Amino acid sequence: MLKYLLAKEEDIPQGSAAIFFGVSSICWFIIGTGLGSFNASKLAFPDFFHNVYWLQFGHMRQVHVHAVIFGWIAMAFAMSMLYITPALGNTKLWSEKLAVWNCLLYNVGLCLALALLWSGMTSGREYSDHIWPIDLYIAFVMVVPWSLNVWMTILNRRTQGIYTTNWFFAASMFMLIIIFLIGNLPEFFHLTGLNEAYMTWWFAHNVLGLLITPVAAAITYYIVPKVTGNPLYSHRVGHLHFWAIVVFYSTPAAHHLMSSPLPEWLKSFASVEGVLILVPAIAYICNIMLTMQGKWTMFVTNIELKFALTGVFLAIPLNMQGGFQQTRAINWYIHGTGWIVAHAHLALLGFSTFAEASAVYYGMQVLLRRKLYSYSLANFHFFMLLIGFSLYWISMTIAGLIQGAAKIYEVPYLDVVIAEHPYMIVRWLGGTMVFLGNITWLWNMYMTARVGTVVPVGRLPHELAYER
Amino acid sequence: MAFREYKIGCIMFGIALSTSMFVTIFLPGLDISRIGSTEEALKKQLTYGWESAFNYYDPFLLGKDKPIKVVLTKDPETGKPIDKTEAYVFTAGTHFPDGLTHDNIMGTKQLALSKSKGLLAQATEKRGGVFLVDVDVTTGVPYVEFATATKGWQVAATLKAADVRIHAGSGKTMFIREGCWWCHTLLPEETQDWQSFGRPPVTGDFNGESPTSFGSDRKGPDLLHVGSRNSSREWMTMHFFNPRLVQPHSIMPRFNYLWGKADINGKVIDRQKWDRDFMAYARGDTPYPPAVPIPARNSEARYIIDFVLNLK
Numbered sequence: 001m002l003k004y005l006l007a008k009e010e011d012i013p014q015g016s017a018a019i020f021f022g023v024s025s026i027c028w029f030i031i032g033t034g035l036g037s038f039n040a041s042k043l044a045f046p047d048f049f050h051n052v053y054w055l056q057f058g059h060m061r062q063v064h065v066h067a068v069i070f071g072w073i074a075m076a077f078a079m080s081m082l083y084i085t086p087a088l089g090n091t092k093l094w095s096e097k098l099a100v101w102n103c104l105l106y107n108v109g110l111c112l113a114l115a116l117l118w119s120g121m122t123s124g125r126e127y128s129d130h131i132w133p134i135d136l137y138i139a140f141v142m143v144v145p146w147s148l149n150v151w152m153t154i155l156n157r158r159t160q161g162i163y164t165t166n167w168f169f170a171a172s173m174f175m176l177i178i179i180f181l182i183g184n185l186p187e188f189f190h191l192t193g194l195n196e197a198y199m200t201w202w203f204a205h206n207v208l209g210l211l212i213t214p215v216a217a218a219i220t221y222y223i224v225p226k227v228t229g230n231p232l233y234s235h236r237v238g239h240l241h242f243w244a245i246v247v248f249y250s251t252p253a254a255h256h257l258m259s260s261p262l263p264e265w266l267k268s269f270a271s272v273e274g275v276l277i278l279v280p281a282i283a284y285i286c287n288i289m290l291t292m293q294g295k296w297t298m299f300v301t302n303i304e305l306k307f308a309l310t311g312v313f314l315a316i317p318l319n320m321q322g323g324f325q326q327t328r329a330i331n332w333y334i335h336g337t338g339w340i341v342a343h344a345h346l347a348l349l350g351f352s353t354f355a356e357a358s359a360v361y362y363g364m365q366v367l368l369r370r371k372l373y374s375y376s377l378a379n380f381h382f383f384m385l386l387i388g389f390s391l392y393w394i395s396m397t398i399a400g401l402i403q404g405a406a407k408i409y410e411v412p413y414l415d416v417v418i419a420e421h422p423y424m425i426v427r428w429l430g431g432t433m434v435f436l437g438n439i440t441w442l443w444n445m446y447m448t449a450r451v452g453t454v455v456p457v458g459r460l461p462h463e464l465a466y467e468r
Numbered sequence: 469m470a471f472r473e474y475k476i477g478c479i480m481f482g483i484a485l486s487t488s489m490f491v492t493i494f495l496p497g498l499d500i501s502r503i504g505s506t507e508e509a510l511k512k513q514l515t516y517g518w519e520s521a522f523n524y525y526d527p528f529l530l531g532k533d534k535p536i537k538v539v540l541t542k543d544p545e546t547g548k549p550i551d552k553t554e555a556y557v558f559t560a561g562t563h564f565p566d567g568l569t570h571d572n573i574m575g576t577k578q579l580a581l582s583k584s585k586g587l588l589a590q591a592t593e594k595r596g597g598v599f600l601v602d603v604d605v606t607t608g609v610p611y612v613e614f615a616t617a618t619k620g621w622q623v624a625a626t627l628k629a630a631d632v633r634i635h636a637g638s639g640k641t642m643f644i645r646e647g648c649w650w651c652h653t654l655l656p657e658e659t660q661d662w663q664s665f666g667r668p669p670v671t672g673d674f675n676g677e678s679p680t681s682f683g684s685d686r687k688g689p690d691l692l693h694v695g696s697r698n699s700s701r702e703w704m705t706m707h708f709f710n711p712r713l714v715q716p717h718s719i720m721p722r723f724n725y726l727w728g729k730a731d732i733n734g735k736v737i738d739r740q741k742w743d744r745d746f747m748a749y750a751r752g753d754t755p756y757p758p759a760v761p762i763p764a765r766n767s768e769a770r771y772i773i774d775f776v777l778n779l780k
C-alpha cells in the first residue's frame with residue numbers, strides 16, 4: 001500500500017484502494033467483535049481480568065462500538081462504494097491516489113480515536129463519544145475525501161442515468177457530512193442541557209438512519225441483481241424507498257428519548273414518523289424479494305446472495321421491532337433494557353453486517369480477480385455469524401423482557417442482575433462465535449488472494465463454480 | 469454538470485432535508501430554550517461547573533476546573549452560627565457554568581432576581597467567589613446569589629469554615645470518564661420509576677448541564693436520587709472498592725484503582741494483598757473481609773463517592 005502513496009495516479013492499479021479498505025474492514029471486524037466478546041465476558045463474570053485497569057468495561061464499551069461502526073461498518077461501506085460506484089458508472093474511480101491516502105489516514109485516525117476513547121478522553125455523549133478535534137478529523141480527513149471520490153466518480157460516469165445504488169451512495173455521504181457537523185454542534189459551541197441531550201440522539205439516530213441503513217440497502221440493490229442476473233424489480237419502488245428514507249428517517253430522533261422531559265409534541269411527532277419508517281422498509285424488502293423471482297435456488301448455492309438475503313430477511317424483524325418499540329405504549333416497557341441492545345445488534349450485527357459481508361466477499365473476488373478459495377469455509381463463517389448473532393439476539397431480548405417486567409413490578413435491582421446472569425453468558429458465547437467465525441473469514445480471504453483460481457477476463461467470479 | 473437530469477431531484481432533496489432539520493432541530497431548540505432553569509438546574513450547574521467531559525481546561529478528565537460544594541453551619545465572615553447552608557465555591561479562575569453566562573439558559577425571571585437580589589453581575593471568573601441558590605418567597609422563582617458580594621463571603625474563608633467539602637463536580641467528571649453511564653441512567657422514567665428510583669426530572673432541570681449523560685441502557689439501578697436511598701459513605705466506599713464485598717451477585721466492575729497509590733493516612737495500598745485476603749474470605753478461610761482503605765482527600769475515589777452521595 002505504502003508504495004502507492006507517492007506513485008503517479010496512472011501507476012496505481014484500479015481498485016487498490018478498495019482492496020485496502022476491504023482488508024482493513026475485515027481486520028477491524030475481528031478486532032471489534034473481539035472487544036465485544038471481551039466486554040460481554042465482563043458483564044457475565046465481572047472479576048475476569050479485574051486487575052488490568054485499562055480493560056475496564058466502562059472504558060472498553062465505547063471502543064467496541066466505535067471499532068465496529070467506524071472500523072467494520074464504515075470501512076466496508078467505503079470499500080463497497082469504491083468498487084461499486086465506478087462499476088455502475090462504467091468508468092474508473094475519480095482518484096485512486098486520493099482513495100489510497102484516504103484509507104491510510106482513515107486507519108491512522110481510527111487508531112488514534114480509539115486510543116483516546118480507551119484512555120477515557122470522551123465527550124460523554126453516546127455515539128458521538130469522540131472529542132471534538134477527532135470529530136473534525138473524521139469529518140474532513142476521513143469522510144470528505146471519500147465522499148469526493150464517490151461524487152466525482154458519479155459525475156464522470158459514462159452511463160446516462162444514475163442507478164439506484166448510486167443515488168443512495170451520493171446522498172448518504174452528503175447527509176453523513178451534514179449530520180457530523182450539525183450533530184456535533186454541542187461540542188463545537190458548548191450547547192448544554194436538554195438541547196445537548198437531544199442533539200446527541202439526533203446525531204446517533206441519523207447516523208444509523210441516513211448512513212448505515214440506506215448504504216447497506218444500496219449494497220444489496222447492487223449485489224442481488226448483479227449476482228442473480230435479474231434486473232431490479234422496480235426502479236419506482238426504489239424511488240419510494242429513497243424519498244421515504246430522506247423524509248421519514250431524518251425526523252424521529254426524539255424516539256430515543258421518549259422517557260425524558262422533552263416537549264410532548266416532539267415525542268409524539270417522533271413516534272408517528274418512526275412508524276412511517278415502515279414505508280421505506282417495506283418498499284425495500286419487497287423490491288429485493290421480487291428481484292429474486294425465479295432465482296431462489298441461488299440463495300442456497302451462492303455465498304454472496306446468502307449473506308445479502310439474510311441481511312434483508314433480518315431487516316424485517318428489525319423494522320417491525322423498531323416501528324413498534326418506539327410507540328409510547330411499548331417504549332416504556334423496553335426502554336433502557338437489554339431489548340434495545342438486542343435491537344441494536346439486530347440492526348448492526350444482523351441486517352447491515354450481513355449486507356456488507358456480501359459486498360466484501362464479492363468485491364474482494366472481483367478486485368483480486370480470483371475465485372473464492374473455499375465455499376465451505378465461507379459457509380462456516382456464515383453459520384457462525386448467524387448462530388452467534390441469534391444466540392446474542394434471543395438472550396438479550398429475553399433479558400430485556402425480564403428487566404422490563406422488573407421495572408413495573410418494582411423488583412429490587414439486584415434480583416434483575418441475578419436473573420440476567422444466564423443470558424449474559426449466552427450472549428458471551430454467541431458473540432465469541434461471531435468473533436471466531438471472522439477469523440476464518442480473514443484466512444479464507446488470504447487464501448483467496450494467494451491461491452484462488454484466477455477469474456478469466458470478461459467473466460465474473462460468481463459465474464465460476466466453487467472448488468472447495 | 470452531470471447531475472443535470474437530476475436537477476429537480478437535487479432541489480427536492482435539499483428542500484426535504486432542510487425542512488426536516490427545521491422541524492427536528494430548529495423548532496425543538498426554540499421550544500426547549502424557552503424554558504428557564506429550575507432550582508434543581510441552578511444547583512446542578514453550580515455543583516458541576518462548566519463542562520464535565522473533554523474540554524480545553526481539563527483535557528484528560530482529571531476533574532480539574534471544578535467548583536467545590538460546601539456545607540456551612542457558621543457564617544464564614546462573622547463566625548456566627550447560621551442555618552445549615554449549601555454554598556458553591558469557585559476558586560479564582562474556575563469557569564462558570566453556562567447558566568451564569570447565558571441569559572436564556574438561566575431564564576428571564578431567574579436572571580432578573582439574580583441581578584437585583586443576588587448581585588450576580590458583580591461575579592467574574594477571574595476573581596471567583598461563593599454562590600448560593602435561593603428561592604424567592606413570594607413568587608417561588610429560584611435565583612443565584614453571589615454571596616461574596618451580598619454577604620462578603622470570601623473563597624478562602626468559606627472553605628475554611630466549611631463543615632464538609634463535597635467534590636461532586638470533579639466526581640461528575642469521573643462518572644463520565646469511567647463510563648458509569650453505560651450501566652446506570654440518570655433519568656428515572658416518567659411512567660413507572662417513581663416508586664423505585666424517585667422523581668423523574670422536568671424540562672428545566674437540565675439547563676446549563678453538559679454533558680447530560682442520561683444513559684440509554686440500564687444494567688444497574690438509576691442513580692439520579694441514589695443519595696436519598698443510600699447515604700452511607702462506608703457502604704459506598706466498600707461498594708466502589710469491590711462491589712462483591714457488599715453485593716455478592718453484583719456485576720459492577722471494581723473501581724479500586726481510583727484510590728490511587730495511598731489511602732487517607734498516606735499508607736500505600738497493596739491491591740494484590742487485598743485480593744488474596746479477599747479470596748481467602750470468599751473461600752471461607754477467614755471470618756472477615758479485608759478492610760477497605762479510606763480514600764485520600766484528593767483521590768478520584770473521594771470525588772466519585774462525593775458525587776454519588778450528592779445525588780439526592
Ligand code: HEM
Binds near residue numbers: 340
Ligand atoms: C422502523 C425502523 C426503526 C425504528 C422505528 C427504530 C426505533 C428505535 C428506537 C425507538 C430506539 C430506541 C429505543 C429506546 O432506547 O427506548 C432504537 C434504538 C436503536 N436502533 Fe432502531 N429503529 C428502527 C430501525 C433501525 C435500523 C434500520 C437501525 C440500524 C441500521 C437501527 C439501529 C438502532 C440502534 C443501534 C439502536 C440503539 C441505540 C442505543 O444505543 O440506545 N434501528 N431504534
Ligand code: HEM
Binds near residue numbers: 039043061344
Ligand atoms: C459487527 C458487529 C457488531 C456491531 C456493529 C455492534 C454494535 C454495537 C452497538 C451499536 C452497541 C451499543 C448498543 C446499545 O447501546 O444499545 C454495542 C454494545 C455491545 N456489544 Fe456489540 N456489536 C457487534 C458485535 C458484537 C459482538 C460479536 C459482541 C460479543 C458478544 C458484542 C458485544 C457487545 C456488548 C457486550 C455491548 C454492550 C452492551 C450493553 O451495554 O449491554 N457486540 N455493540
